Amino acid sequence: MLMENLKEKLLSILKNSNGVEQSSLPKILGVDRKAIYKVLQELEREGIIRREPFSSGNKKTYKIFITKKEELKIDISDISWSPCAICPDIERCGRGQPISPETCIKLTNALKAEYMNLIGVKTND
Ligand code: SF4
Numbered sequence: 642m643l644m645e646n647l648k649e650k651l652l653s654i655l656k657n658s659n660g661v662e663q664s665s666l667p668k669i670l671g672v673d674r675k676a677i678y679k680v681l682q683e684l685e686r687e688g689i690i691r692r693e694p695f696s697s698g699n700k701k702t703y704k705i706f707i708t709k710k711e712e713l714k715i716d717i718s719d720i721s722w723s724p725c726a727i728c729p730d731i732e733r734c735g736r737g738q739p740i741s742p743e744t745c746i747k748l749t750n751a752l753k754a755e756y757m758n759l760i761g762v763k764t765n766d
Contacts, residue, residue, distance in 0.1 A: 644676075644679075644680065645757065647670065647672060647676060647677070647680050648680050648683070648684065649756070649757065650670060651666070651670065651677070651680060651681075651684075652684075652689070652707065654669065654670075655690065655705060655706070655707040656707055659706075660693075660704040660705060660706045661704065661705050662695060662697060662702050662703070662704055662705075663677070663681070663692065663695075663702050663703040663704070663705055664697075664700065664702040666705075681705065688708060689707065689708060690705055690706060690707055690708060691705075691706050691708050692704070692705055692706075693706065722751055722754070722755045722758075723748070723751055724747040724748060724751050725742075725748065728747070
């Protein structure tokens with residue numbers, strides 16, 4: 642799994658949880674501990690996550706929490722990232738129409754790029 646994909650998947654899991662045990666992440670994400678540790682270090686350095694010591698039975702691990710849950714929401718009051726403003730199909734585009742935001746690849750890719758930007762992952766777009 643690419644580093645960017647791992648980071649995105651990890652943040653998605655953390656956003657929808659109240660903390661995840663670090664030792665469970667290799668199984669959840671299907672990657673080795675070394676790769677996870679590298680991503681966690683980067684996210685911790687950026688202040689996006691925090692790690693707290695955690696004991697589970699005899700096992701000592703860390704619990705990972707996301708710290709910027711609210712900041713990871715895409716700000717739709719600023720839509721400068723959206724392709725819609727310069728789209729030639731905007732007049733024909735609408736919910737339930739053959740051309741719609743629900744199925745638009747351009748909009749999906751722009752949202753994904755904006756999200757990656759929020760979590761600090763550089764894309765080639
Ligand atoms: S959702 Fe897609 S097709 Fe519709 S206006 Fe935006 S970019 Fe164009």
